[in-house]
Amino acid sequence: MKIFDYLATIDRRIIYFILAIVVILPLVFPRPQSVRVMTPAQKLFEAVDSIPEEKVLLIDFDYDPQTAPENEPMAIAIIRHAFEKRIKLAALSLYVQPLGLAVKALDQVREEFNAQATTYEDSIIYGRDYVLLGWQPPPIVPLLGLGISISGVYPTDYYGYRTDSLPVMQGIRNLNNVGILVSVSGGSAPLWWVAYSQVRYGVAVGAGLTAVSASEFFIYYQTGQFTGLMVGMKGAAEYEEMVAQLDVPGRRRASEALGSLTAAHLTIIAFIIIGNIGYFVRRRRK
Amino acid sequence: MNISTAFWVWVSALLSLCIFSFLYKDNPFYKFAEHLFVGVSNGYLVTLTWHGVLWPAALRPVLFEGRWWLIIALIVGALYLTRFIPRISWMVRIPIAISMGYSSGAAIPAVIQADIVRQVQGTILTPDNFSRWNAGSAGVIWTIILFIGVVCTLSYFYFSREHKGVLGVTSRIGIIFIMVGFGAAFGYTVMARISLLIGRLQFLLGDWLGIIQ
Amino acid sequence: MKTRIPLFLVLVFGIVGIIPYYSQHPIIQGSENFIRNDVIRIVAAFALILGLGSLLRVHFDKIRRSRPNWQYSYVLIIGFVVSSIIGLLGGRVGEGFLPTQIGGFEFHMQVLFENIIVPLGSTMFALLAFFMASAAYRAFRARSLDATLLLVTAFIIMIGLLPLGDRISPHLPSFVQWIMDIPNVASKRGIGFGIALGSLATSLKIILGIERSWLGGSK
Numbered sequence: 273m274k275i276f277d278y279l280a281t282i283d284r285r286i287i288y289f290i291l292a293i294v295v296i297l298p299l300v301f302p303r304p305q306s307v308r309v310m311t312p313a314q315k316l317f318e319a320v321d322s323i324p325e326e327k328v329l330l331i332d333f334d335y336d337p338q339t340a341p342e343n344e345p346m347a348i349a350i351i352r353h354a355f356e357k358r359i360k361l362a363a364l365s366l367y368v369q370p371l372g373l374a375v376k377a378l379d380q381v382r383e384e385f386n387a388q389a390t391t392y393e394d395s396i397i398y399g400r401d402y403v404l405l406g407w408q409p410p411p412i413v414p415l416l417g418l419g420i421s422i423s424g425v426y427p428t429d430y431y432g433y434r435t436d437s438l439p440v441m442q443g444i445r446n447l448n449n450v451g452i453l454v455s456v457s458g459g460s461a462p463l464w465w466v467a468y469s470q471v472r473y474g475v476a477v478g479a480g481l482t483a484v485s486a487s488e489f490f491i492y493y494q495t496g497q498f499t500g501l502m503v504g505m506k507g508a509a510e511y512e513e514m515v516a517q518l519d520v521p522g523r524r525r526a527s528e529a530l531g532s533l534t535a536a537h538l539t540i541i542a543f544i545i546i547g548n549i550g551y552f553v554r555r556r557r558k
Numbered sequence: 559m560n561i562s563t564a565f566w567v568w569v570s571a572l573l574s575l576c577i578f579s580f581l582y583k584d585n586p587f588y589k590f591a592e593h594l595f596v597g598v599s600n601g602y603l604v605t606l607t608w609h610g611v612l613w614p615a616a617l618r619p620v621l622f623e624g625r626w627w628l629i630i631a632l633i634v635g636a637l638y639l640t641r642f643i644p645r646i647s648w649m650v651r652i653p654i655a656i657s658m659g660y661s662s663g664a665a666i667p668a669v670i671q672a673d674i675v676r677q678v679q680g681t682i683l684t685p686d687n688f689s690r691w692n693a694g695s696a697g698v699i700w701t702i703i704l705f706i707g708v709v710c711t712l713s714y715f716y717f718s719r720e721h722k723g724v725l726g727v728t729s730r731i732g733i734i735f736i737m738v739g740f741g742a743a744f745g746y747t748v749m750a751r752i753s754l755l756i757g758r759l760q761f762l763l764g765d766w767l768g769i770i771q
Numbered sequence: 772m773k774t775r776i777p778l779f780l781v782l783v784f785g786i787v788g789i790i791p792y793y794s795q796h797p798i799i800q801g802s803e804n805f806i807r808n809d810v811i812r813i814v815a816a817f818a819l820i821l822g823l824g825s826l827l828r829v830h831f832d833k834i835r836r837s838r839p840n841w842q843y844s845y846v847l848i849i850g851f852v853v854s855s856i857i858g859l860l861g862g863r864v865g866e867g868f869l870p871t872q873i874g875g876f877e878f879h880m881q882v883l884f885e886n887i888i889v890p891l892g893s894t895m896f897a898l899l900a901f902f903m904a905s906a907a908y909r910a911f912r913a914r915s916l917d918a919t920l921l922l923v924t925a926f927i928i929m930i931g932l933l934p935l936g937d938r939i940s941p942h943l944p945s946f947v948q949w950i951m952d953i954p955n956v957a958s959k960r961g962i963g964f965g966i967a968l969g970s971l972a973t974s975l976k977i978i979l980g981i982e983r984s985w986l987g988g989s990k
Contacts, residue, residue: 287908288581288901295755295900299763299770305934308944337892341757342750368606369599369892372884375864407610410815412661413807420804428614430863467668472792483750487743490951491960494690494704495680497672504746505753506932528770529756530934536752536900537929543908544922551912566882570890577894581901589843595891597847598883600823601854605880609863611816615809631810635817642824650821651777651986653814658985659781660811662974663788669974673967677960691952700953707957708964715965732961737917739958741924742950748903748929755900758893 276550287543294539298531305530312493313510316454316478316500320353323451328360328444330418332455332465333374339458339482340373345508345526346480347374347456349515351381354402356520359451360440361402364426366411366461371430374404384522398431399438406430415464419447419473447475452499456480462489466497480507505529560768571766574758681708707735778980785978827851854883924950 323329331350335343354361363378365371382396389395396402405426408414417425422444423435435441443449453475455462462479470477476499481489483504492498502511508526516524562568576591616632619625634656640649680687683705691697713725714732721729764770784806791803830844858880860869865879872879913919930936931947976982 282908284905284909285582287905291755291901291904295752295759296763299756299759302770306937307934308937310944310948337889338896339754340889340893341760341897342753344757368603369888371606372602372881372888375881376885376889407606408615408812409607409611409819410657410661410811412664413812413815416664417804417808420800424804424808430610432614432866463672467672468664471668471671483746483753484743486746487739487951487955488959488963491677491680491956491963492672494952494956495676496690497676504749505756506749525757525760529753529760532756532759533749533752534933534935536756537748537933538935540748540752540904540907541926541929543904544911547908547911548913565876566886570886573887574890574894577891577898580898589840590846591891592895593843593846594850595888595895596826597850598854598887599892600826601851601858602880602884602888603819604823604851604855605858605863607816607819608859611812616813616816628809628813631813634810635814638814638817638821639824641821642828648773651773652780653817654985655777655780656784657811657814657818658977659784660788660806662781662977663785664792665974666789666971667792669967669971673963674971677963677967681960700949704953704957707954708961711958711961712964715961732958733917734920735954735958735961737920738924738950738954739962741921742928742955744921745925745928745932748907748925749932751900751903754893755897758890758897761890 276553279546279550280554291536291539294535295532298535299528302528303531305527305534307509307513307527307530309510309513312501312503313507313514314500316502317353317511317514319452319476319478319499320350320359320454321357323359326443327449327451328362328440329354330447330450330453331361331363331374332453332457332461333363333365333370333377334367334455334457334459334461335373335482336367336369336458337373342482342505342508343456343458343480344373344377345505345524346502346511347377348381348522349502349508349511349526350454350456350480351377352384352520352522353511353515353518355381355385355396356515356518358401360444362405362422362440362444362450363402364405364414365407366414366464368407368409371407375430378402378404381522388521399433400440403435403438403440404430405435411461411464412468415468416472418450419469419475421446447473450475452476452478454478454480456502457485458482459485462498463492466492470497505533562766562768567766571762574762681705706731711735774983774986777986778983782978782980785974854880857883 320329329350331347333347335347351361353359363374365374382398382402385396398404405422406429408417408425414425423441426435429435429438447453447469453465453469455465455477457479462477462481465475465477469475477497478500479489479498480502481504483506486501486503489498489501493501502508505526509524509530512524512527562571573591573594576587579585580588616628616635620628620632634653637649637653640646681704683701687701688697691700693700710728710732712732713728714721714736716725716729719725760770787803787806791799794800827848830847832838833841833844857869857871857878859867861867861871861879862869863879864881865871865877871877871882911922913922927943928947928950930939931943936943936947973982977985
């Protein structure tokens with residue numbers, strides 16, 4: 273069985289090459305993929321959808337460039353949802369790098385909507401429809417401070433406007449005026465919102481997580497501490513699917529990736545099986 | 559193919575390829591890109607720290623808004639910089655003590671409530687937990703399995719006694735649950751890592767080369 | 772004094788962190804709010820500057836002593852200086868007094884962030900996919916029943932999550948959800964209790980001065 277000896281010592285760059293081809297081909301030759309929406313994403317969508325008019329959706333952007341491919345489609349899908357349903361939106365970040373990604377996502381979706389708008393009322397206007405509160409270190413400051421006063425933590429927004437002068441923030445004093453807080457994060461930020469803000473002030477928390485964090489965060493979803501979850505690129509695709517049913521146009525990056533994800537998963541499974549077969553064959557020979 | 563002519567798209571693409579070149583082997587392009595990343599990231603940090611915190615929350619209130627008492631906070635913060643002066647470097651412990659003390663204190667009720675009390679509430683055999691699954695009578699079975707799984711997992715990590723007898727059985731069941739949990743984590747991790755690669759390729763093949771429409 | 776003052780401060784501020792959870796008295800809430808918003812926030816900003824100073828010191832030292840790859844330290848320092856100037860004087864999105872636009876060509880901080888930091892950061896993590904594939908091939912072995920169970924669960928998750936799983940069987944995605952909701956939650960909750968108790972103990976030890984590693988080496 274010399275083939276297994278060869279496969280056991282194969283250059284790692286051949287493995288890299290195979291993976292790259294397997295991922296690239298479905299992107300270049302896409303096939304439509306059906307997306308089945310699972311309960312965690314469905315619950316999050318319903319929670320955002322049912323925010324009363326006098327309350328605000330608070331999005332915590334907590335992903336950095338390293339996890340943007342998973343988290344950015346989630347953030348964009350939620351922003352599209354909020355803008356389509358005219359839900360007031362406030363955004364913030366617990367760390368510095370996600371702030372630039374928050375600007376990018378908000379600007380992108382605002383431009384998508386304004387390209388379709390025909391009147392001023394239809395348009396998405398900063399300050400009237402949404403606000404980017406910004407970043408205040410360390411994380412404990414907004415985690416506990418927002419429960420007392422949002423403008424106390426963010427007296428000015430990211431662009432330097434006085435927060436309490438913006439129309440979107442009229443009547444929004446603290447976390448009691450937040451319908452749900454959705455933390456789109458590549459790390460543990462959603463847990464901190466649950467542990468600090470929810471424990472002290474009772475705010476509903478939802479999360480958009482990278483798949484790496486998924487298994488440990490499910491324990492909080494099971495207890496109801498997370499109202500809903502989007503998990504990884506699949507979760508983002510599920511939310512995109514639900515938003516698309518509201519007739520919101522826009523590119524669905526997560527859904528486009530499902531073909532490549534499937535091919536790559538099958539390839540990894542094949543690698544593991546081949547590796548194990550070779551291992552057992554050579555072990556038996558010895 | 560519809561190759562982009564935008565300057566910054568090319569910059570992004572070439573920097574991405576510099577990092578990908580590491581897959582072949584470590585090389586000057588990769589090292590250049592890596593150091594550039596750290597340098598510009600820190601420039602971004604300085605920018606936002608100044609515009610977002612130091613100027614509006616500290617210096618402007620002290621200099622122009624009459625909140626002179628914030629000078630105390632500025633002095634305490636400045637003690638961090640004594641780290642670079644060996645004779646008085648012990649003073650760096652003061653701002654560390656303040657930050658660490660406050661965050662440790664705030665963590666105690668948070669952890670107790672969110673990570674212990676609520677998690678116990680979600681595990682015990684109550685009608686609330688039975689109905690949480692929306693699965694009728696099957697919800698009772700799922701809750702019992704969950705309860706057994708948690709107890710057995712905890713018993714596996716009890717190392718003060720040898721895993722024999724009843725403890726041996728429960729810890730064996732516990733390791734089965736743990737393996738399933740880690741298998742689930744591994745499956746999701748594979749998806750996560752592949753997603754990061756797909757994201758980059760979507761940019762290179764779409765925004766840069768225009769192969770993906 | 773060098774040890775006692777910090778230990779005293781960590782105790783005082785530890786209590787400041789705990790009490791407001793249990794008391795809604797306006798004086799207690801107001802004091803905590805002031806300490807958090809006005810003191811902790813400003814102190815944290817200086818911590819970032821300390822980190823930056825340490826980084827620059829390491830790289831200047833590397834250049835001075837001509838350590839391996841010292842030339843790249845220039846790239847780091849120049850990148851830092853140029854981006855800091857653009858950001859500090861030009862503003863976050865070009866609103867400062869330094870012009871960051873020539874004709875239609877913009878180069879303010881947000882542009883640098885989106886076109887330098889984002890591609891570099893995300894590509895670095897994209898490499899992990901390749902390393903994971905290589906590890907999957909070379910190292911993931913079903914050496915025991917437990918390891919086999921781990922791998923089989925992983926395979927079920929990987930296939931069941933995606934549209935392929937739905938095509939194989941409409942019950943497969945629900946089964947995956949069940950795995951996440953029951954056995955996964957059971958094991959992670961058991962582990963989570965241990966982590967929570969450990970972090971609770973560590974927090975108490977820090978506040979009470981039993982844990983002193985944060986003081987550093989010198990007395």
